[in-house]
Amino acid sequence: MAALRPRANSCRTGAGASVLALCLLLSGSTRAADWPEFRGPGGRGAAPAETIRTTWSETDGIAWRADLPGKGASSPIVVGDLVVVTASSGPRQDQLHLLAFDVATGGLRWQRTFWATGRTLCHPTSAVAAGTPASDGTRIIALFSSCDLFALDRDGRLLWQRNLAVEHPRSGNDVGMGASPRIIDGTVVVQIDCQGDAFAAGIDAVTGADRWTVPREKIASWSTPLAVELPEHGACVALQNPNGLELRRARDGDLVWSWKGDCSGIPMTTEAAGMLYIPNDGLAAVSPVAAESTPSWRSTKLACGIASPLAWGDAVATINRAGVLTVAARADGALQGQVRLAGSFWASPILVGDTVVAANKEGATFLVSVGDGPGGKPRIIAENQLPGTFTATPAVADGCLYLRSETTLWKIASP
Amino acid sequence: MRRRRAIVSAVIAWSLVHPGVASASQPPQSEMEAVAIATDLARADGIEAQVRFASQADAVAGMPAEWIVPCLEALREATPAGANWLRSGLERAADRAGEALRVDRLADVARDDARPPRARGLAYTWLKARQPQLADSLLDALLDDPALELRREAVDKLLASAATVDEPLQTEIHRRALAAARDIDQIERIAGWLAEHGEPVDLAATLGFVRRWLVSPAFDNKQGVGFAKAYPPESPAPDTAGWQPIVSADKHGAVDLNATVAAEKGVLAYALATVEMPTAGPAEVRIGSPCAVQVWVNGEPVMQHEIYHASEAIDQYVDTADFRAGANTVLVKCCQNEQTEAWAADWKFQLRICDRLGTPLATQK
Numbered sequence: 054m055a056a057l058r059p060r061a062n063s064c065r066t067g068a069g070a071s072v073l074a075l076c077l078l079l080s081g082s083t084r085a086a087d088w089p090e091f092r093g094p095g096g097r098g099a100a101p102a103e104t105i106r107t108t109w110s111e112t113d114g115i116a117w118r119a120d121l122p123g124k125g126a127s128s129p130i131v132v133g134d135l136v137v138v139t140a141s142s143g144p145r146q147d148q149l150h151l152l153a154f155d156v157a158t159g160g161l162r163w164q165r166t167f168w169a170t171g172r173t174l175c176h177p178t179s180a181v182a183a184g185t186p187a188s189d190g191t192r193i194i195a196l197f198s199s200c201d202l203f204a205l206d207r208d209g210r211l212l213w214q215r216n217l218a219v220e221h222p223r224s225g226n227d228v229g230m231g232a233s234p235r236i237i238d239g240t241v242v243v244q245i246d247c248q249g250d251a252f253a254a255g256i257d258a259v260t261g262a263d264r265w266t267v268p269r270e271k272i273a274s275w276s277t278p279l280a281v282e283l284p285e286h287g288a289c290v291a292l293q294n295p296n297g298l299e300l301r302r303a304r305d306g307d308l309v310w311s312w313k314g315d316c317s318g319i320p321m322t323t324e325a326a327g328m329l330y331i332p333n334d335g336l337a338a339v340s341p342v343a344a345e346s347t348p349s350w351r352s353t354k355l356a357c358g359i360a361s362p363l364a365w366g367d368a369v370a371t372i373n374r375a376g377v378l379t380v381a382a383r384a385d386g387a388l389q390g391q392v393r394l395a396g397s398f399w400a401s402p403i404l405v406g407d408t409v410v411a412a413n414k415e416g417a418t419f420l421v422s423v424g425d426g427p428g429g430k431p432r433i434i435a436e437n438q439l440p441g442t443f444t445a446t447p448a449v450a451d452g453c454l455y456l457r458s459e460t461t462l463w464k465i466a467s468p
Numbered sequence: 469m470r471r472r473r474a475i476v477s478a479v480i481a482w483s484l485v486h487p488g489v490a491s492a493s494q495p496p497q498s499e500m501e502a503v504a505i506a507t508d509l510a511r512a513d514g515i516e517a518q519v520r521f522a523s524q525a526d527a528v529a530g531m532p533a534e535w536i537v538p539c540l541e542a543l544r545e546a547t548p549a550g551a552n553w554l555r556s557g558l559e560r561a562a563d564r565a566g567e568a569l570r571v572d573r574l575a576d577v578a579r580d581d582a583r584p585p586r587a588r589g590l591a592y593t594w595l596k597a598r599q600p601q602l603a604d605s606l607l608d609a610l611l612d613d614p615a616l617e618l619r620r621e622a623v624d625k626l627l628a629s630a631a632t633v634d635e636p637l638q639t640e641i642h643r644r645a646l647a648a649a650r651d652i653d654q655i656e657r658i659a660g661w662l663a664e665h666g667e668p669v670d671l672a673a674t675l676g677f678v679r680r681w682l683v684s685p686a687f688d689n690k691q692g693v694g695f696a697k698a699y700p701p702e703s704p705a706p707d708t709a710g711w712q713p714i715v716s717a718d719k720h721g722a723v724d725l726n727a728t729v730a731a732e733k734g735v736l737a738y739a740l741a742t743v744e745m746p747t748a749g750p751a752e753v754r755i756g757s758p759c760a761v762q763v764w765v766n767g768e769p770v771m772q773h774e775i776y777h778a779s780e781a782i783d784q785y786v787d788t789a790d791f792r793a794g795a796n797t798v799l800v801k802c803c804q805n806e807q808t809e810a811w812a813a814d815w816k817f818q819l820r821i822c823d824r825l826g827t828p829l830a831t832q833k
Contacts, residue, residue: 211552
């Protein structure tokens with residue numbers, strides 16, 4: 054059976070090491086093999102040291118599958134011996150579920166269900182369980198579209214909760230809220246962008262108390278905050294909406310940098326080697342330390358659809374609304390190659406070893422090699438089909454891939 | 469049973485006047501103490517005492533199986549946070565209890581419509597997981613239930629029974645199901661079946677949408693200035709001369725202001741209806757619109773939502789208003805913005821007046 058393996062002498066080893074270092078810095082006590090939040094450690098969507106199998110199907114290469122009690126667009130996370138995922142159910146989608154499965158067997162270890170306290174209307178393509186949980190290795194934090202935020206320990210014990218739509222009665226969005234929470238420097242950062250009471254907050258991960266709250270522009274967005282380490286300010290969070298991006302210190306919410314300009318409201322910014330890659334009508338490379346925030350480069354050929362961009366080593370990659378994966382040089386945005394994938398992409402791609410893993414809505418997961426060195430063109434090496442509708446970004450840990458459809462959580466066996 | 473409920477009620481009354489007393493993290497030593505802790509936990513509010521709430525939830529989680537059912541009553545007066553704190557403790561207790569949680573006592577709670585709906589829903593869920601046939605047998609009596617979750621299950625069971633009988637009886641079953649259903653998706657599914665079988669349903673009438681309106685000319689709403697501006701129609705006795713009478717023919721009772729007023733951007737319009745209510749008292753005003761809306765009943769403000777083109781749904785915004793028996797006026801202000809995208813073209817609303825279950829209450833002459 055073929056497997057994807059990282060290249061020992063790859064020019065991306067340095068980037069891999071920095072991603073790993075970032076994981077350790079940002080994710081507290083999580084293990085290196087964990088996938089603790091949306092798009093993995095630090096939110097970069099990169100697992101450069103992982104190796105996964107290349108082929109699977111409904112009947113082959115599956116370690117286990119688990120039925121879910123409700124709908125969700127949230128990704129699974131892996132925390133130690135648990136795989137945690139959220140869902141919502143009921144005719145009003147007001148039953149909010151957190152489920153923890155045994156990572157080895159897929160057996161349900163615990164399930165907690167809560168009543169939504171905020172709005173639960175949602176566009177059919179999204180879900181009340183749209184935000185991916187986050188974990189610092191001790192706590193599991195889940196934010197639902199109803200603006201309900203729950204912190205549980207790894208045994209499923211509720212530690213604290215915040216009913217943010219009760220505290221901010223006009224918060225929420227009937228299209229559905231989409232931003233996942235981030236845990237940065239012991240602070241749970243939530244971004245509640247909407248036309249009503251828009252705000253961002255930093256909440257103490259241990260106590261659930263506010264560390265800071267700042268009002269936000271009354272405009273909807275669905276982008277998840279990004280953890281960014283700045284030399285001068287330490288752990289920061291990037292918050293974006295269609296009119297720009299700002300960096301705030303995670304611990305106290307102080308504004309340390311901002312960028313005004315077109316910015317996507319759905320795909321989130323990513324970062325590599327201190328440079329931000331901001332999705333707008335294409336992709337812009339911006340240095341967050343420069344006083345002058347003119348992009349280093351901007352490329353309309355790197356348009357993002359719903360999926361967030363990837364940045365690693367020497368390259369960046371995007372998937373546009375037509376399902377075209379484009380790879381470009383990270384230094385100047387010069388096009389390296391494109392490959393057309395089939396279907397529509399709501400889930401963001403992740404990088405495993407030297408391969409981009411991209412799951413389309415229709416259940417096909419593409420493995421695209423981007424490991425042919427500088428200037429190398431992307432090449433589809435496998436397409437694996439599972440039944441169902443997939444809008445959740447894949448997760449990877451310990452050589453296993455986790456894919457979540459609306460109804461089922463799949464663990465793809467290691468090579 | 470009566471004696472037990474009297475004891476539980478007494479404990480709840482006691483704990484209501486002694487807040488915070490029942491804060492022990494250790495498992496309770498008596499049923500009375502368990503109910504007191506559950507009652508206190510159900511009133512959880514604020515973010516300062518989360519450690520105490522977590523500790524109380526631990527105490528609830530550690531209680532023996534036989535005290536779980538009495539503690540469900542505490543959900544009657546629960547705050548939004550308290551309901552979830554208590555549920556988290558009770559679910560852990562129920563998980564631990566397994567088969568020791570008596571199904572006959574769960575069935576008693578699930579079928580008793582004097583119990584809090586959330587308590588009944590939890591009891592039904594636990595019962596279904598332990599003895600699905602017993603849970604299923606309860607549903608026949610719950611078609612007219614005040615707990616929407618159980619009523620929906622009862623309607624689904626009735627509909628499933630249609631597959632086992634012949635055509636004339638199938639139609640009769642669907643008519644009964646339509647009368648019992650309150651969830652929009654369920655009503656539409658049943659109406660679809662009836663239409664396919666030669667019995668079209670007037671959905672707007674079934675759902676109780678207000679269809680007869682007087683619609684004003686357009687007022688300025690460029691840059692959203694009109695939402696907060698009180699134009700003459702908001703005066704106590706608005707002059708409706710020149711307003712256009714319309715009757716919505718939409719199956720969901722939508723009033724299309726692009727068609728009625730003008731397909732313009734940056735404008736707003738008012739719509740006035742007279743509705744007849746069978747009795748005086750509070751009722752729910754339920755409006756859906758992709759545009760910013762405000763509603764008044766008999767001149768009193770009921771709600772305002774300054775949200776533009778972020779989805780729309782039947783019953784999108786719900787608020788309670790006081791109505792008189794007989795004639796009442798309902799005034800809607802519906803504001804269109806200046807977005808130019810094709811999906812931002814709609815300028816419309818739909819409105820109905822219901823009890824808390826969604827049963828239509830208003831009629832029109």
